Amino acid sequence: xxxxxxxxxxxxxxxxxxxxxxxxxxxxxxxxxxxxxxxxxxxxxxxxxxxxxxxxxxxxxxxxxxxxxxxxxxxxxxxxxxxxxxxxxxxxxxxxxxxxxxxxxxxxxxxxxxxxxxxxxxxxxxxxxxxxxxxxxxxxxxxxxxxxxxxxxxxxxxxxxxxxxxxxxxxxxxxxxxxxxxxxxxxxxxxxxxxxxxxxxxxxxxxxxxxxxxxxxxxxxxxxxxxxxxxxxxxxxxxxxxxxxxxxxxxxxxxxxxxxxxxxxxxxxxxxxxxxxxxxxxxx
Numbered sequence: 268x269x270x271x272x273x274x275x276x277x278x279x280x281x282x283x284x285x286x287x288x289x290x291x292x293x294x295x296x297x298x299x300x301x302x303x304x305x306x307x308x309x310x311x312x313x314x315x316x317x318x319x320x321x322x323x324x325x326x327x328x329x330x331x332x333x334x335x336x337x338x339x340x341x342x343x344x345x346x347x348x349x350x351x352x353x354x355x356x357x358x359x360x361x362x363x364x365x366x367x368x369x370x371x372x373x374x375x376x377x378x379x380x381x382x383x384x385x386x387x388x389x390x391x392x393x394x395x396x397x398x399x400x401x402x403x404x405x406x407x408x409x410x411x412x413x414x415x416x417x418x419x420x421x422x423x424x425x426x427x428x429x430x431x432x433x434x435x436x437x438x439x440x441x442x443x444x445x446x447x448x449x450x451x452x453x454x455x456x457x458x459x460x461x462x463x464x465x466x467x468x469x470x471x472x473x474x475x476x477x478x479x480x481x482x483x484x485x486x487x488x489x490x491x492x493x494x495x496x497x498x499x500x501x502x503x504x505x506x507x508x509x510x511x512x513x514x515x516x517x518x519x520x521x522x523x524x525x526x527x528x529x530x531x532x533x534x535x536x537x538x539x540x541x542x543x544x545x546x547x548x549x550x551x
Contacts, residue, residue, distance in 0.1 A: 290359045291321040292352045294388055296342045296367030297328040303366045306401050310364060313407050324348045326369045334381045341385060342367060346375035346550035349391065350513035350531065353433070356395040357485040357530040362414045363388065363398045373439050376515050376548040386435060390442045391512075394423070394430040395487060421447070422488035426475065426496065427462035429455045431487045433531040436511050438468045470505030471518070473498040476526070485529050497528045502542070509533065515548035 291314050295307055307323070314321045326342035349371045355361055370385035372378075379385050389398045397417040399410035423430055430446050438459075445451040459465040465473045479495030486492065500509070502518035509516040511531045518525065522542025526534040535544040 288360060289317070289319040290355055290361045291319050292355075292361065292363050293321065293323045294344060294363070294365040294367075294369045295323060295325050296369065297326050299366070306366050306404070306407070309404065310366075310401060310407055313411065317411075324352075326367070329378050331379050331381055331384070334383075336382045339382075341379070341382075342369045343379075343385070344369050344371050344388060346372065346513035349375070349388075350511065350550070352392065353395065353512055354530050354532070356392060357487065358483075360417075361392075361396040362410065362417075363392050363396050364401055364410060365389075365398075366401045368400075371435070371512060373435065374510050374515070375513050375550060383440075386442060390444065391435060393444065394434075394446065418488035423490035425490060426492065428452075428487075428490075429459075429462070431490075431492070431529050432473075433511070433527065433529060436509060436527065436531055437465075437473065439510055440468055467500075467505070470503065471509075472501040472503055472505070473527070474501070480526060480534070481528070483528075487529060492529065497526045497534075499536070500525050500527050508547075509544075513550035514546060517545055517547045519543050519545065 293307065293310060296303065299307065311321065324344060326344055328340050329343050330338055330340050352361070352363060365388055369388045371388060371391045373384050373386060389400070392398055397414045399406060399413065401407060401410065429443070429452060434443060443451070443455060446455060459467065463475050467473055476497055476499045479493055480497060481495040484491055484494040485496065501524040503521055507518050509518065509525070511533060514533065516525060516533050516535070520542050523544050524536045524542065525544040526536060535546070
C-alpha cells in the first residue's frame with residue numbers, strides 16, 4: 268500500500284473502530300425539548316436491541332445574518348460530523364435519523380449569511396443512505412421497517428448515474444431531489460453534460476478517470492464501484508475554490524486539477540505546467 272493510500276485510510280477510519288453491518292447516525296438539535304429527549308432515548312434502545320453501531324451527533328445553533336430570515340436560528344451539523352457520515356455511507360449500510368431539522372454548511376469554513384447557504388441533512392445524504400425524521404414514537408418503527416427494504420431496486424445504476432456524485436461539491440448551489448426519476452436525470456445530463464465529461468456549476472470539468480487510484484471500493488446504495496473510482500477535476504476557466512463537507516480546496520490556476528472521489532475525498536494533483544491544488548481550510 269502506498270503512503271498516500273495509508274494516509275487516506277487513516278483519515279477515513281471512523282471512531283466506531285471495526286466495521287459493522289449496520290451503522291446508525293442520529294442527529295439531534297442543539298437544545299432538545301423534553302419530547303425530543305424521550306425520542307432520542309427510545310431510538311437508542313431500539314438500536315441497541317438490534318446490536319447496531321450508533322453515534323449521536325448534537326448540532327450547534329447559528330443565526331443567519333441576512334435576507335428575510337436574518338436573525339433566525341438554525342441547527343448546524345459540525346463539518347467533521349458531516350464528513351464522517353458521508354464517508355461511512357459509502358462503506359456500510361447506514362441509516363441516518365434526526366429528531367429535529369439540522370443543516371450542513373455549503374461552505375464549511377463560514378457561518379451562513381443566508382438560509383440558502385445551508386442544505387438539510389436529508390438532502391445532504393440523499394441517494395447515499397436512508398434518512399428518516401423522528402417526530403413521534405411511530406416514526407422509530409417506521410424508519411427501521413423502511414430501512415430493512417433499503418436500498419430499493421434501481422437506487423444506483425452504475426458509474427453513469429449522477430447519484431454517485433458528491434452532489435454538495437459538484438453543484439454547491441442547487442438541490443436535486445428527484446434524480447431517481449428519468450426526466451430529472453435527463454435534465455441533469457442536459458445541464459452538466461454526459462457522465463464521462465461533466466462541467467459543474469462552477470465551470471470546472473469532471474472527467475471520469477480510467478486510472479484507478481487508491482484501494483477503496485466504495486458503494487452507493489448497494490452498487491459497488493471499482494476500487495479507486497474517481498474524477499479528475501480540472502479548473503480550466505472555472506472558479507478556484509472547491510467545497511466539501513469539511514474542507515476547502517483551491518485550484519491555483521487554469522492548469523490545476525485534483526482527484527475527487529464519490530465519498531467527497533479530495534486528493535491534490537500537480538501538473539508539469541505548474542498548476543496545483545492545495546488545502547486552504549479544514550475542520551480537522
